[in-house]
Amino acid sequence: MTSDQILTDLTDLLRDVLDIPDLVLSRDTTAADVKGWDSVNHINIVVGAEMRFGVKFRTAELDEIHNVGELVELIARKLNK
Amino acid sequence: MTKTALYWLPVAQDWAGVLKDLSQEQDPAALWKKLVQAARLRLDFVQTRQLDRILAAHFGAAPPPALATKPVRLAVIASSTADYLLPSLRVAALRRGVWLQTYTNTYGLYLQELHDPESGLNRFAPSSVLVALDARHVLGHPASSLDRSPAAVLAEDALRRLEDLWGLIRQRFDVPITQQTVLPVFPTLLGGNEHRAGSAAAVLGLVNSGLRARADAAQVDLLAIDVKAAEHGLDAWCDPGLWHRAKQEIHPTAAPLYGELHGRLEAARQGLSSKALVLDLDNTLWGGVIGDDGLDGIVLGQGSAMGEAFLDVQHYALAQAKRGVILAVCSKNDESTARAPFSEHPEMVLKPSHIGAFVANWQDKASNLRDIAARLNIGVDALAFVDDNPFERNIVRRELPEVWVPELPEDPTLYARCLADAGLFEAVRLTDEDFERSRQYQSNQKREALRADTTDLAGYLKSLSMELRWKRFDPLGLARIVQLINKTNQFNLTTRRYTEAEVIQVMNDPRCLGLQFRLLDQFDDNGIIAIVIAVPGEDDAIRLDTWLMSCRVLGRQVEEATLNVVVQEAKRLGARGLIGAYRPSGRNQMVERHYPKLGFHPLAEHEAERTWRLDLDAYAPIETFILTTEADS
Numbered sequence: 001m002t003s004d005q006i007l008t009d010l011t012d013l014l015r016d017v018l019d020i021p022d023l024v025l026s027r028d029t030t031a032a033d034v035k036g037w038d039s040v041n042h043i044n045i046v047v048g049a050e051m052r053f054g055v056k057f058r059t060a061e062l063d064e065i066h067n068v069g070e071l072v073e074l075i076a077r078k079l080n081k
Numbered sequence: 082m083t084k085t086a087l088y089w090l091p092v093a094q095d096w097a098g099v100l101k102d103l104s105q106e107q108d109p110a111a112l113w114k115k116l117v118q119a120a121r122l123r124l125d126f127v128q129t130r131q132l133d134r135i136l137a138a139h140f141g142a143a144p145p146p147a148l149a150t151k152p153v154r155l156a157v158i159a160s161s162t163a164d165y166l167l168p169s170l171r172v173a174a175l176r177r178g179v180w181l182q183t184y185t186n187t188y189g190l191y192l193q194e195l196h197d198p199e200s201g202l203n204r205f206a207p208s209s210v211l212v213a214l215d216a217r218h219v220l221g222h223p224a225s226s227l228d229r230s231p232a233a234v235l236a237e238d239a240l241r242r243l244e245d246l247w248g249l250i251r252q253r254f255d256v257p258i259t260q261q262t263v264l265p266v267f268p269t270l271l272g273g274n275e276h277r278a279g280s281a282a283a284v285l286g287l288v289n290s291g292l293r294a295r296a297d298a299a300q301v302d303l304l305a306i307d308v309k310a311a312e313h314g315l316d317a318w319c320d321p322g323l324w325h326r327a328k329q330e331i332h333p334t335a336a337p338l339y340g341e342l343h344g345r346l347e348a349a350r351q352g353l354s355s356k357a358l359v360l361d362l363d364n365t366l367w368g369g370v371i372g373d374d375g376l377d378g379i380v381l382g383q384g385s386a387m388g389e390a391f392l393d394v395q396h397y398a399l400a401q402a403k404r405g406v407i408l409a410v411c412s413k414n415d416e417s418t419a420r421a422p423f424s425e426h427p428e429m430v431l432k433p434s435h436i437g438a439f440v441a442n443w444q445d446k447a448s449n450l451r452d453i454a455a456r457l458n459i460g461v462d463a464l465a466f467v468d469d470n471p472f473e474r475n476i477v478r479r480e481l482p483e484v485w486v487p488e489l490p491e492d493p494t495l496y497a498r499c500l501a502d503a504g505l506f507e508a509v510r511l512t513d514e515d516f517e518r519s520r521q522y523q524s525n526q527k528r529e530a531l532r533a534d535t536t537d538l539a540g541y542l543k544s545l546s547m548e549l550r551w552k553r554f555d556p557l558g559l560a561r562i563v564q565l566i567n568k569t570n571q572f573n574l575t576t577r578r579y580t581e582a583e584v585i586q587v588m589n590d591p592r593c594l595g596l597q598f599r600l601l602d603q604f605d606d607n608g609i610i611a612i613v614i615a616v617p618g619e620d621d622a623i624r625l626d627t628w629l630m631s632c633r634v635l636g637r638q639v640e641e642a643t644l645n646v647v648v649q650e651a652k653r654l655g656a657r658g659l660i661g662a663y664r665p666s667g668r669n670q671m672v673e674r675h676y677p678k679l680g681f682h683p684l685a686e687h688e689a690e691r692t693w694r695l696d697l698d699a700y701a702p703i704e705t706f707i708l709t710t711e712a713d714s
Contacts, residue, residue, distance in 0.1 A: 016127050019134055040165070043323065047333045048127050051083065059322045 003076045006053070010072060013052055017044045027069030053079060084313040085335040086123060089487040089503035091478070093122040103135050113145040118482055120176040126169065126336045133168035136175060144180035149667030151351050151578065156207035157185040158195075158250070160218035161328040169340025170211075176341070177348045188328075195249055203253065210250050211259045211304065211343060212243075215330040216266045216285055219243070224267055224281035232279045236287035240295050247299050255582060259346055260296055262289050262307040264319050264330060300581070302346050302509050306331070306339065345507035352568025355406075355485055355505040356459050357437070358398055359450060361468035362412040362419055366398075366431065367391050368493070372418050382428030390494040395430035397497035402435055405515030406506050409438040409453045411466065416441040446473055447480035458632035460571065460668065465505040469493075512561045514608040542637060542706040545602040549642045552712040554588040554595035561609050562597055565629065573629040574675060576666040579614075592617050594650050598643055599712070600634050610634045613647055615659075622658035622694065623651045628675070638705040644679050645702040646709060652697055659695040660684070679703075 011025045018036045031037040037045070049071070050056055055078040065071050082088065093099060099119050106112040116139075119132055144152050153174060157163050167183045174181035184205040186194045194200035217224075219239050227235060247258055267281035275283045289307045296303050310318040313335075323329045331339055348354055363370045368380025368387045382388045402408045408431070412419050419441035423433045433439075438456045440449045446468070454461045462483035468474050474486045487503040489496055508515075554562060559581065566579045579587075587595040598611040611630040618624035625647070630639060651659055661676040663669075677683070681693030 013127070016131055019131070039327070043327050043329065044127070044130070044165070044333065047323070051125060051127075051334055059325070062322075062326075 001076070001079050003072050006072045006075050006079075007068070009052060010049065010068070010075070013048050014045060017041055017048055025068050027067065027072065029068040030066060049075065055079065083125075083334050084317040085309070085332075085338040086125070087337055087341060088123065088490075089499055090121060090123040091475075091488055093119075093124060093128065096122075096128060100131060100135070109139065109145050110147075112139060113148075116140075116175055117178050120172050121482075123488075124172070124337055126333050129172050129337045129340070130168045132175075133172050136171060140180060147667060148178070148180060150177070150179045150353065152208075153179060153181040153347055154205065154208045155181055155183050155211060155347075156202055156205055156209070156254075157183060157211045157213055158191045158202075158246075159185055159213045160189070160191065161215045161330055162188070163213055165329060165333055166213070166331065166336050166339055169336040169338075170343055171340070172337070173340035173342075173344030174347055177344055177353050179344070179347060179351065179353070181344075181347070192249075195253060207254055207256055209257050209259070209347065210254060211261065212246065212250070213261045213304075214243075214263075215328075216263050219263050219288060220267075220281055220284060227279055227281060227284070229279055232276060232283040232287055235279065235284045236291055239284065239288045240291045243292070244295060244299060247301055255580060257350060258299075258301045259304050259343065260292065260301050261304045262292055264306060264310055265289075265315065266319055266321075266324075266330065304339075304342055304346065306342070309338065309342070341504070345504045346509060349507045349509045350567065352570055353462075354507050355465035356463035357407040357409050357453070357457055357465070358401060358500075358506070359409045359411050359453060359464050359466045360398060361466075361470065361473070362410060362414060362422075362441070364469040364493075365467060365489075365496075366395060367422065367426075371422060372414055376421055376426055379422065379426070381422075381426065387493065388428070390492075390496070392428070392430060394493065394496045397500060399430055399435060401506060404508075404511060407437040407457055407459075408435055409457065409464075410436055410440060411446055411449045411453060411468075412441045413443055413446070414441040445476065445480075447477055450477065450481060450484060458571075458635060465503075467496075467500065510560065510564060512564055514561055514564075517606075517608055539706070545604075545637070545706070547637065547707045548601045549639060549646075549707045549709045550599045550601065550712045551596055551643075551646050551709070554584060554597060556588075558597050558609060559584060559588075562595075562612060565609065565612050565631070566627065569629040569631065570666070570668040571671055572632055572635070573627075573666070573669050574625070574672055575627055575662055575664045576669060577627050577664075579627075587614055587616075592654065594623070594647070594654065596646065596650065598639070598646070600637075600639060600707075607631075607634060611639060611643055613643065615647065615651060618658075618660050620658075621656060622660050623654060623656040624660045625662065628661070638707055640675070640679065641703040642705045642707040642709050645705075648695075648697055648700050648702070657697050659697060660692055661695070662690050662692045664690045 007025065011023060014025060015021055015023045018034065018041060031042060046057060046062060053075050055075060061074055065074065103112065103115055103119060106115055116136055124132060155170060163185045167185065170183055171181050184202060184207065186202055194202035197203065221239055221242060243260065250258055263285050265282065265285055267285060269275045269282045270278045270280040292303065306318065318332055318335050319330060320332050323332065360366055368391055369378055371379055380388045381391050398408055420439065422429050423431060438453045440453055442449065450464055450466060451461060454464055461481055465485040466477055467487065469489055477484055478486050485505050487499060490499055563579065563581050563584055587593045594613065594615040596613045597609050600607040600610045610633065612627060613625065614627040615623045616626045648659065661681050663673060663675065676693035681695045684692040684694050
């Protein structure tokens with residue numbers, strides 16, 4: 001799966017979780033940029049991503065994620081391992 | 082698919098389309114129906130939250146008008162994060178057509194909220210309470226602080242704390258309590274013989290086993306997630322990372338199943354669990370096609386893995402029948418061909434006598450299911466239909482969306498487990514009558530056969546040699562009385578539900594009549610089949626607050642014989658009139674004309690209630706073929 005595909009799927013997930021049908025994400029997007037992306041929904045996004053991509057994040061990996069691009073790259077690394 | 086997926090529900094093929102359709106529906110009643118259907122799809126936790134948002138937008142504050150089920154106000158008493166479980170609890174209730182509103186305490190403050198009369202919890206005034214305590218909280222100490230006290234002593238402390246909590250909840254709210262069992266989150270210290278360690282893992286193991294008896298004694302129902310964690314593996318239920326990050330002990334992906342398990346308990350309390358298991362035959366009860374393969378060609382019985390798998394299905398169905406689930410057959414076959422294995426195949430576990438309604442023909446299965454429901458005198462929504470054929474399943478779901486039709490795994494060795502996992506027959510209490518029921522339905526079949534033989538109805542009724550044995554409410558009959566009051570939907574004039582405490586009040590009040598009726602006939606003892614509760618009314622009249630009857634005894638003059646007893650007892654209390662009321666519930670239309678049929682005169686007519694009166698001075702007992710006797714108490 002290319003990182004562009006991952007970004008597309010991740011955008012779908014965030015639209016569903018945050019109930020923003022026209023949400024657009026770029027690699028630079030951070031939680032602070034998106035309405036509703038609070039600590040509660042952050043868990044939903046992380047768990048939702050684990051479910052949709054069939055991966056499991058380590059606690060330390062999650063602490064190092066600061067924007068959408070880093071999450072996409074983390075998923076890509078796990079999928080292509 | 083995660084292990085906690087609701088895999089017996091059909092996959093949401095076009096979820097975006099479903100959401101769009103919901104967003105465009107304007108009519109509240111139609112929207113509610115569509116929401117219920119959407120909730121009956123295999124939703125993950127993200128989809129569950131999406132559906133819950135639509136539910137909240139339209140029915141967040143109030144249920145749809147004229148809802149046939151009883152709304153539930155559920156308080157979740159939690160020791161850690163619980164908000165993320167609420168959408169799943171609401172959607173699982175929706176799956177059963179139940180409107181459920183939720184409240185959960187401020188993080189960590191459930192005791193304060195219970196004690197403070199002004200708290201959000203007390204203002205919410207729940208009609209049902211779910212106690213959802215995390216394992217660390219139940220243990221009550223840091224795991225490392227446990228000394229060498231035997232695990233049993235520490236477990237006893239924890240159980241007493243739970244009992245105290247139930248007592249406190251009961252002081253505040255006289256409502257059903259559900260206790261979540263404890264997830265086994267603690268790592269073992271010794272291993273296989275952990276019970277020798279007095280460790281946290283050992284203590285929680287004992288708490289979970291002790292909870293069963295304690296909850297029964299306190300009339301608390303269990304939400305047994307420990308059993309599910311054992312089935313699915315702890316990983317499916319609990320991620321330590323999420324506990325540390327968000328104090329979420331139950332994994333969010335397991336939330337839909339958590340809600341579902343709770344929804345089943347609420348459904349069981351309202352009498353909404355399935356009452357009959359309707360079985361297809363070919364490739365469901367045996368391997369192969371009886372019409373093509375013949376008696377010696379179908380696969381059933383010891384000697385092959387597949388043959389044994391179908392035995393398992395039959396054993397499971399029979400075990401359910403023995404505790405009160407009615408079995409029926411719905412098959413596309415010639416009737417004589419379909420019946421042959423039941424009477425002639427040596428390996429068949431299910432015999433003709435186990436089947437309450439047997440329908441084999443070439444009509445569509447939806448029509449046949451309607452026919453089966455009518456023959457069994459239960460609602461179509463009380464049927465669960467099991468068929469290996471996806472085509473038949475889909476047609477039945479489309480034609481009769483109220484019938485539960487579980488998706489089956491392709492491998493028949495998994496059928497029985499799937500039926501269990503689908504939780505269609507959830508029950509919270511069992512009575513002797515439940516165990517007797519399957520036998521009674523077989524006797525019903527014999528009665529039907531007798532009726533066919535007897536040309537006139539009077540002759541038939543007379544030949545039954547019926548006896549209606551009545552007595553006032555007594556402690557011995559209490560469990561069955563409460564069960565009947567809370568699960569009878571069709572022959573129920575007012576659908577008023579009573580808690581056990583309220584029934585006891587009636588029992589102890591000399592101004593009230595609480596009467597239970599048992600019907601015996603030449604075939605069997607039908608058990609307690611009717612309940613009447615009357616309370617003082619205006620002036621010289623007594624008011625029939627509840628009149629309900631089991632549909633099994635319809636058409637046998639039990640109503641008339643019951644009225645004779647009620648009149649006699651009302652007169653004994655000095656009453657000169659009986660006031661009867663009919664309150665439409667959406668499911669009790671069959672008794673709309675109950676009182677006029679019995680000779681009552683109309684009093685008042687409102688949308689929610691119609692009332693009639695019977696003058697007792699002029700009343701002459703109605704002649705029936707039933708011998709009426711007062712039972713010794």
